[in-house]
Amino acid sequence: MSDHVTRVVLTVRSVHFPGAVNSKFTSSLSFSRASEDDAMPTYRILDQEGRIIDQSQAPPDISTDLLLKMYKDMVTVSIMDIIMFDAQRQGRISFYMVSAGEEGIAVGSASSLTNRDPMFAQYRETGIFQYRGFTPADFMAQLFATKDDPIKGRSMPVHYGSHKHNIHAISSTLATQIPHAAGAAYAVKLQDMQNPTDERRVVACYFGEGAASEGDFHAALNIAATRSCPVLFICRNNGFAISTPTLEQYRGDGIASRGVGYGIDTIRVDGNDILAVREVTRRARELALKDGCRPVLIEAMSYRVSHHSTSDDSFAYRAKVEVEDWKRRDNPITRLRKYMESQGLWDESKEKELRSEARKQILEAYRKAEKEKHPAVANMMTDVYESVTEEQREQMEKLKKLVERYPDEYDLSGYEGGSSGLKLPGVRVG
Structure with missing residues (x-):
């Protein structure tokens, strides 16, 4: 029986837990920490002067x-x-x-x-x-x-x-x-x-x-x-x-x-x-x-x-x-x-x-x-939802009234369609 136990112990040398299946057991307690020597190298073909570093390698495959x-x-x-x-x-x-x-x-x-x-x-x-x-x-x-x-x-x-x-x-x-x-x-x-x-x-x-x-x-x-x-x-x-x-x-x-x-x-x-x-x-x-x-x-x-x-x-x-x-x-x-x-x-x-x-x-x-002119103002409402919502219609109507009330502050001449650019697709404005 003791021989059997010994054989079993000797064969279990690595972790079989599902979280780390390939980790080896050790009796040495030490914490792992990367050092400067472990830094991953940086691949390059040309040096800073535009010269191929490793002439033994085939030249870059590029037309x-x-x-x-x-x-x-x-x-x-x-x-x-x-x-x-x-x-x-x-x-x-x-x-x-x-x-x-x-x-x-x-x-x-x-x-x-x-x-x-x-x-x-x-x-x-x-x-x-x-x-x-x-x-x-x-x-x-x-x-x-x-x-x-x-x-x-x-x-x-x-x-x-x-x-x-x-x-x-x-x-x-x-x-x-x-x-x-x-x-x-x-x-x-x-x-x-x-x-x-x-x-x-x-x-x-x-x-x-x-x-x-x-x-x-x-x-x-x-x-x-x-x-x-x-x-x-x-x-x-x-x-x-x-x-x-x-x-x-x-x-x-x-x-x-x-x-x-x-x-x-x-x-x-x-x-x-x-x-x-x-x-x-x-x-x-x-x-x-x-x-x-x-x-x-x-x-x-x-x-x-x-x-x-x-x-x-x-x-x-x-x-x-x-x-x-x-x-x-x-x-x-x-x-x-x-x-x-x-x-x-x-x-x-x-x-x-x-x-x-x-x-x-x-x-x-x-x-x-x-x-060039900017896109029509109505574009800020379209493509937000699948179709224009009732709330968007109300918001555009309020914007139209604001533009009409303060024409000097809201000059739409630089926008495609001008004031008519406030019209939403399929929606009558005014």
Whole structure:
């Protein structure tokens, strides 16, 4: 009997509890804590001078046309940012956010996704819209809330959205897009299972490291992991959540360590290296669709060289010399330009031509949008409910009387339809 007991004891060497089935037993009492030596490495292809780091590796599998498109898209976004930031300062638009220093994350990741892959953005992913076909006119229609804005002027500037390009409308509320993306990925998975002949899709979700401090982030990752959802969580770790630096946001190894904790395939990439971002996203997409689907977390490391928004003065909480040093030392546009120059694909004359033409197109769209009318006032009531409610009719009637009483205060000449634009569909006003 004693021999039998001994044999049983010797075979039980790991935990059989359902919460941790692969944990080994130990008689040594020690607490686990990650050290600097445990930090996850950051993948890159190009160094800061635009040179391929590992010459033994095959060169990036990318055509010249695509390489030039990615570069032009980043430059175009950066030029529009400068113009529209100044426009806000002049009072021409109410709000703006630039993506300086982070253009490579948006454009690089978008280049490895298909146009059918739904996207959920935060508010610094202008590059994904540019890459998928947004024109200067499309951007300006939303920024100036013109009659051509598909969102009909209902959102504040830079809160783009496009049904045509499969990009969900941006919301100001921090991190809400993350669980939405997890749910959408589950829906996409079920739809693609029912239609196996169609090209399979993944969902891409963008957010900053500050958003990862919200509860929505943790709920979304856990849902995506347990339901095996094909979603790419792409975190832009740019060092600051508005005025809060990362050192005050968390003590762990960035955001990547959290993905591992939720059982999610995770990688960290140099966000200033657009070729590395593209390759990581390509491989992550393949992984997300493998073996019944799974989520993947990508932490793209960068530095926010701009103010958080036009409502922020970042020099109140960081030194200007630090920002200028980052601008001079490294950014995704400069790094890719150096690489293309080394390959004989780019030179100073092409650079001047690109910047001149991009600026011209943006300013033309800017001036045209500034003169366009805003959507009809009735649009603020439509599309809220399936049909116009009795309360909405009453509210519109009161608004009509207010406009008639104070015509100088409520000038509707700049709105489509003028005062007749107060009429709700199928509803007679007055």
